[in-house]
Structure formats: C-alpha cells, structure tokens
Amino acid sequence: MSPARPTDSLPPSAAPPAAVPIVASAADVDEEGLRAADGRVPGRRGRATRQKLLEQTAEMVHSTPFRDLKVVDIARQAGTSPATFYQYFPDVEAAILVLAEEMAQQIPELGAMVQTRSWKGRAGYDTAAALVDAFMAFWETHRAVLRVVDLATAEGDDRFRKIRSQLLNPLTRALADAIEGQRATSKHPDDLDPMAAAGVLVAMLANVAGHRYGFEFWGIRTVDTTRSMARIVHTTVTGQRPPTDS
Amino acid sequence: MSPARPTDSLPPSAAPPAAVPIVASAADVDEEGLRAADGRVPGRRGRATRQKLLEQTAEMVHSTPFRDLKVVDIARQAGTSPATFYQYFPDVEAAILVLAEEMAQQIPELGAMVQTRSWKGRAGYDTAAALVDAFMAFWETHRAVLRVVDLATAEGDDRFRKIRSQLLNPLTRALADAIEGQRATSKHPDDLDPMAAAGVLVAMLANVAGHRYGFEFWGIRTVDTTRSMARIVHTTVTGQRPPTDS
DNA sequence: GTCATCTACTGACGGATCGTCAGCAACTTG
C-alpha cells in the first residue's frame, strides 16, 4: 500500500517532474469534470482513451468471470497499455463502478411505475405483474454489471454497497409508499411495517432475477416464477388475494 | 451463461416425500477416507494437522473478508507452513467447502419442519413463522461460511454452486410439496407451479437473511422483516390470508 | 518550420502472492 499522502490542493500545473504531488482526491470526478491519476484534467484525446477503456471494460465484463478480469487484458484489448488504464481508474472495480452509476440512473422508472399505476382490483395485479417483468428485464439487460455489484458488495466493497443502495432504495421506498397508501382502503394488519415488507419484496425480486438461470436449470419456467412473484407483490402491497383467473 | 441444458422438466412433484440422501462425495474424499495431495493416506498426526487447519480456517473466515484470506496466514496461525496446507487442500476454497458440507448436513431439519407441522389455520401461520425464524437463525449461525458460499457461487465456482443446491433444495422441495398438498383444501390458482413458488420463497428467505445487516442499517427492525416474510410464506403456501391478530 | 510547453502514453521495474518440490525430520516397525 502507498503511505498516506498529504491531501493538498493542486497547485497550477507548472511544477517540474522532480516533486510531483500526487493528489488522489476523494473521487476522481471533479465538480466540472474528471481528473487523471496525476491530477491533470484530461483533454480531448485523454477522454477518448478513457471512454475506449470503459467500453472495453463493459464488453469484457460480459464475457469474462469478474475475478479473471485483468487490467492488462482490458488495456491491451483496447489498444493501449496497463499504465494508461491506471491513469484513469485506480482499479478495475472503479471502471465498473462508472458503468454501474450509468445504469443506476435508469432505475427510477421502476419506482415511478409503482407510484403512477393503480393498485386497485384487477389493474392492481397488472401493476404488480408489470413491475416484476420490468424488474426482471432490467436485471437481464444489466446482468453482467449487476453481478459484479452483488459480488463486490458481498466482498465488503463500500463503493458498490453504496451503488446497490442507490439502485434498490428508490424502488423500496416507492413500494413502501404504495403499501402505506393501501392502509386506508385495505385491511393491512396494524403491526405491518411498510418498509420491511417492501424490503422483503425487493430482496425477493433481486435474488430471483440474479439466479434466474439457476431456476431454469431446475426446470422451473420463468413464466411461472414471475407469476408467483407478481402474486406475492400484489398480495403484499394490497393485502388482497390476486384475481384467480390469470 | 452456460450453454443450453437438456431441461429435463422436473415432473410436478408427485414424488414421495423421500428424504434427500446427502452424498458428500467430494474430490478429496475416498471411499474409506481422505487423501493428501501426494496421494498418500494420512495417519493420525496428518489428520490432526488437517483438522487443526480446518478449525483455523473456520475461525479466520469469521474475522477476515474472504478475499483477504491467505493460505499463509491460515497456515502460520495454525502453527504450520503454507506447504503443509497445500498437502491437505488444493486451495482455501476447498477447506471452506468442507466446512460448508458439514453445515449442509444440518439443513434437512428445516425441510422436516415444513413437512411435519400443520399448515391449517392459525397453526399454519405459526409454522410459517417458525420456519422463517429457524431459517434466519440458521443463516446467522453459519453466516461466515454462507457468505463465502454465495460469493463463490456468484463467481462461478461450481463446487460451491453444488453445495448451494444441496442446501436450498431440500427446503424448496419440502415447500413445494406443502403447496401441492394445499391444492385440495385450499383454492390455489390452476396455473400455480409449486416449485416456482417455493423457489421464490426460498430466494426471498436467503437474500433477506444474507442482507440482514443491510436491513437493520436502514432502520428496519428484524422483527418486522421476519413477520412480513412469515405472512408471505403462509399466504403463498396456503393461499389464505394470515390471521390478522399476530 | 521550429521551438516551447503542454498532454498522453508506455517499458520496465520492485513488491507481493501463489503453488510446487526436493529434501529433511519425525515416527513406526521389526
């Protein structure tokens, strides 16, 4: 490990290469843009290289087990060198983190679906089913990155734990709101905690989506799985039994 | 993912409630005992050393992030050398795998609970609640090893994927049987697939148990979480709303 | 065009970890 560095604000870049103060600011993203490892602001060419590296990472994360992702491979495949990679990202995780952040921005749509759509009667079940489908589709689209998120979170990487929260929380809160909103019209037990119920639902969705292929391996059809989840979501949110014919 | 598998469609569990025999035929376990890396059969002293190594692994897996578990540390801490470790285990995972297998033998109790207890009326809810509690307790007791199992499975390690199945399958099948058994007395929809529903329930239990700490971090009480899950389990198995007062 | 001064890139290296193997130590047996 490197010794602790004095966190110093970057002086104008006019210093000779003799004593280069390496300032690794909290994130590598500045107010207005990003910084390379040496603190300089990348220009056109630099950003193009960074982007190329990102795309290559995105591609290789699909085809390679996470633990086998080597910086060397990504860099070489992108037509550059490992040292260049480290110019823009402290490690492979950091690159994937950027991909995860881009992905996270698409999540609120799911929450909106929960808030916008009706939860009454038959339409309520349709909402539940649509949510489950959308969730599964989302997970499928981003499965490579999401697997790394799960993995890194389980390994205790706080950067990914944070992203995971950003991902799942909007949906959890939306569901909790929906449940709370049903307190009036439906008869939920008094001791029901909406956030707990919502969290459980999201945990279910996330784990099933993540192990989708495990289910299929056991001969369980995805249709049946999603239908089961839709019913559970519907019942948990509304407190009503789902319509029987569907 | 994996190439298309011959999906031998699981016959709708008309199978008898036969107990699942746990055949723990791992690679390094012979018909009569174990073999060291060089093929020799360990004697008294050798097995003692192996055991010591195992215990040390079990201890360190609790205190150290999985990825930071070094063979050197385990070996030195156990008062021996890295080379000796490799005499008995091909890698750290292999040692943990043994721990996981020991753990897996305790699981059928949960399945038995599902099969033995009543699912009718109030007692049915109690069964669900007891199952959830037992599951959470099990996960808590073995959380260190289970986290590695989840982790290694996510990383694509087949040895652990297998163990994970051995762990979750008995319970899933037991739940599926219970659901199937309710077809007569209760009014489940015709298109309900018991295995799918059971799989969803187990996925929910596993993920919530695994992220228990995360729930608490968000201020969600474990009591509320378990109650939510108990209700979901009860409703999914019986098709009935749970008793309101509880 | 050439020089000055940036930015961008990389070969090469020190450090760390992994898993192996030849050989020494300890124990058992006759």
Next chain:
DNA sequence: CAAGTTGCTGACGATCCGTCAGTAGATGAC
C-alpha cells in the same frame, strides 16, 4: 538401531499488480 513410511517446510519459479521516469504526440506562438 536400521529401514521404511509419513509429515513438514525452506526455497524457488511463475505470475500479477501498480508505479514511475522518461518518451512520444499535440498545440500554439512567432
């Protein structure tokens, strides 16, 4: 105690990581 078997480990080659000094490329002034 000599021979044979089992158990242990120091030392080593191989591999991967992240850094840094220094080269190459771009840009702009004159």
